[in-house]
Amino acid sequence: MYFNRELSWLKFNERVVREADLPNRPILERLKFCAIFSSNLDEFFMVRDATILDQIKVGYNGLDPSDMRPQEVFDAIHVEVNRLTKLQEAIERRCLEDISTFGIHLIDRKSLTLSDLKALKVFFDINVFPVLTPMGVDFGRPFPLIANKSTYIAIKLMVDGIYRLALVQVPTGIDRFVALPSEHTEQRYCLLEDVITLFLNQLFSGFEVLSSCIFRITRNGDINLIEEGAEDLLDVIEEAVKSRKWGEVIRLEIEAHSDAWLLNVIMTSLQVKDNQVFYTTGIIDKTLWFRFSPSGDKQKLSAERYAPRSLPYMAKKNIFKSIRERDIFIHHPYESFDYVVNFIKQASKDDNVLAIKQTLYRVSGNSEIIKALGDAAEKGKQVTVLVELMARFDEENNINWAKKLEQKGAHVIYGLYGLKTHSKITLIVRREKQKIKRYVHLGTGNYNDQTAKLYTDMGLFTCKESIGVDASVFFNMISGFTQSIQTHTLTVAPYQMREHFIKLIDRERMNAEQGKKGHIIAKMNSLVDEEIVRKLYEAAQKGVKIELIVRGICTLVPGVKGLSETVSVTSIVGEFLEHSRVYYFLNDHNSEIYLSSADWMTRNLNRRVELLFPIEDPVIAERIRLILELELADTKKAWRLKSDGHYVRKTTDKETAMSAQDVLKTLSYDDDQTFINALKERM
The missing domain is CATH 3.30.870.10 (Endonuclease Chain A)
Incomplete structure (x- = not known):
């Protein structure tokens, strides 16, 4: 009667990667879908696969609604992910073949010419070598902490007649796509990790480099809160976010056909089993395709950026007056998210606005909404913001915004104990003709001006009294103490x-x-x-x-x-x-x-x-x-x-x-x- 939720999610990610295999889609967009697939898969392992593994480790053996036990689900995930990554690699190869017709080539390190190697040697000496930190592993230098989702090169050395392991982290501050000398309009690139691999001998002078391989790990990203002794939720989550980098290794991605000794040492050091290892070809971190931006005819390579539609009846008009005339429906990204931003901005400047109350789950890195809320608080308006600190992987961003808003004088709530606040609501309380009028925005998506350009969401502006009253009840509930709520229009x-x-x-x-x-x-x-x-x-x-x-x-x-x-x-x-x-x-x-x-x-x-x-x-x-x-x-x-x-x-x-x-x-x-x-x- 039920499909397994983890396997169903993997089916969704398959639909994502198959978007990269549509020849009528611009080629850089196709590579972007390869990156989305990998980014999705990273989060899946950090959260869902990690949860299944935790169940196995504590000995839980119960059936889920699909009649599968944790070990069965874990094994099925491994089989399905192997199938999907092979599919992704085949699609990636087709994408690279297609992009070569535009004169853009990604060159494997084994296919570099002598002139390529000379140019790369100069690039390596000037730009890369000073940044690298080779890490030898022996009795005095234990296996180092490997960063989550970072790319490393493992090296097998001969030291005094004994195999030794060394590691080099591929730096993140250097473009991972290194331009090669090209003629005419051709563009040729190779990967930074390939450049480093070519010149490993310079890092280990006097020792013989026997072999090397590139690998990447994924750690358990779920936050386990230990609340005892903490003064408030902010302290708890700040500590939990710091501890995430120490999470258990859930997945090891490593180059196919890697040296058996290297593979064994890495698996032993990271404490991963065979069914946590995934062998890859091509770029080991395919989220890099997000950053691939060759020059050329962007109209042919990329999709034209969609410009959201403006609404004639909202033009050159006070937004509160527009809402009084009718309920206003906004469908993003087809209609501009600017109307939502301007709602907050106008409220922050309006002398008749007494209070602004809002829930924030995920916001952008340079949010105009946050700025407007801070401005309103500095002007003496009552600003109440619930910042959900447990928005997964946005915790640090939300902590930073929460602190900045507090410094501006806003009343910041860090969520309700035991519950995530995922609702999307803004309440503006305004004085009009000696009376109080409430304006409300309700939505299906986050108050994030960046994702609003990419996600389809719906929102409603209204000043209906029934919704305004319920909005007040709702904010009183989240800012005070209650175990129940009585509303009439909102649920x-x-x-x-x-x-x-x-x-x-x-x-x-x-x-x-x-x-x-x-x-x-x-x-x-x-x-x-x-x-x-x-x-x-x-x-x-x-x-x-x-x-x-x-x-x-x-x-x-x-x-x-x-x-x-x-x-x-x-x-x-x-x-x-x-x-x-x-x-x-x-x-x-x-x-x-x-x-x-x-x-x-x-x-x-x-x-x-x-x-x-x-x-x-x-x-x-x-x-x-x-x-x-x-x-x-x-x-x-x-x-x-x-x-x-x-x-x-x-x-x-x-x-x-x-x-x-x-x-x-x-x-x-x-x-x-x-x-x-x-x-x-x-x-």
């Missing part, structure tokens, strides 16, 4: 959301039982929660049509006779990362649409502070419903999940295939109603 996890979703699903089931139509469309990043899946099965068995758009993990098994015949699962992987959470319920033709920060995952419903909010404006609701219909009709970037766990492309005829993202990028409209009209013409 809050972990207090009400699970029960609300179950009620909505059960209502569709009961309508179907009475002979009425039942229909659910739900879009999210991941579907994992066992109870929600079971409720969907119950609804499907009564004839409810269930259409799921799940980008990543999906443990629900669709299309099974007698269980899920009426359930379909679509995954869209395209230029933008599909990140919106949208929930549609037919409700006997009185349809309801909700947006949320929450996926249907146990962690979101039980262990996070999340928000679910209704779309009450009928025109906006219709617009969102049509966007869902468009995505379900995608035949170019959409994949369909089969009952055997495999995904197949929905692509029909390539000439007529339609991409929902492409339609939304090119659609011409002025407001919600003209959007609806324009989209209906295209569908």
Whole structure:
């Protein structure tokens, strides 16, 4: 009845890397998808694979919902990752063949010419040699700490008739793609680690270098909090982030056909087993493709950067006045995130604004929102910001922002004990005509101006009193002490959301039982929660049509006779990362649409502070419903999940295939109603 969540995630990453194999995509974009695949895989090992390994080490042998035990999952991960990395390497080779047609070549160290070697010798002596620190390993110099996700060269030396190990870390401050002498318009590069390997003898003068290999490790990246004796959560997390670099080694990536003695010494020193070792060809750290930027015709090599659309009715107008006129729906990245930034900036400068309250989960490195909040606090406005310190791998960034905001005079909350605050909400309290008016922004994605250009998310501006009151209740809850919350329009996890979703699903089931139509469309990043899946099965068995758009993990098994015949699962992987959470319920033709920060995952419903909010404006609701219909009709970037766990492309005829993202990028409209009209013409 359930797919394994880890293996389902790996299926998602396969869909990512296959985007790199599309010949009609610009070549640097294809290499970027190779990098995304590797970056995703790094995080998977640091978190999910590490968790499975922890279960094995403590002797836990229970069955998960897919009827697999931890050791079975761990073994299956190893097999699947080996298959996927081989697929990635084959795609990478095809990418390099294709980019060579543009006169751009990555040269292997074994294929360098004599003139190449002479040029590289000069480059090495001037730019590389002074930076390197060779590390010998013997009785007086123990095996050093190997940095997470850094590239190293292991060297086998003969010292006094005995094999000895030495290590060299490939420096991060030097471009990893070293330009080679080229004629005409050709561009030739080799890797920095290859350059270092060529001249290892200079680092170990007087000793014979017998062999070498390049390797990279991944460490357990999960933070284990030890709260005893700590004064506050900030201290705890700062210490935990520091300890991450000492995490247990989870994965060893090493060049294929490496020297057996070197491999054995490295495995023994790092305490890894055979099923934690992955042999690679090509670049060992394929996230480097993010940084590959050869010169040349960028129009042919790269995708044109998309410019978000401006909204005519928001131009040259006070944003508070615009919100008073109507609820405003924003769909990123198709519509500019600047409207959200300007909402905060205007509030920080407006003398009538008394208070700004906001939750921040992930923000960019140079956030204008953070600056505006600091400015508002310095001007004496009451600024309350919940900075979630446990946003995985953004902990240090968030700690820095939290301290800066405190120095500006903002009231900073470091999250709720035992819960991550993942909700996306801003409340502006403004004095208008001797009364208080509340303006609220609610969203499905983070307040991050950089990822807003790459992720599809939805947001709503409103000054409805019912939502404003609930927003005040919500912020009072997270800044004070409470074990429950009473709201009327907003639904809050972990207090009400699970029960609300179950009620909505059960209502569709009961309508179907009475002979009425039942229909659910739900879009999210991941579907994992066992109870929600079971409720969907119950609804499907009564004839409810269930259409799921799940980008990543999906443990629900669709299309099974007698269980899920009426359930379909679509995954869209395209230029933008599909990140919106949208929930549609037919409700006997009185349809309801909700947006949320929450996926249907146990962690979101039980262990996070999340928000679910209704779309009450009928025109906006219709617009969102049509966007869902468009995505379900995608035949170019959409994949369909089969009952055997495999995904197949929905692509029909390539000439007529339609991409929902492409339609939304090119659609011409002025407001919600003209959007609806324009989209209906295209569908």
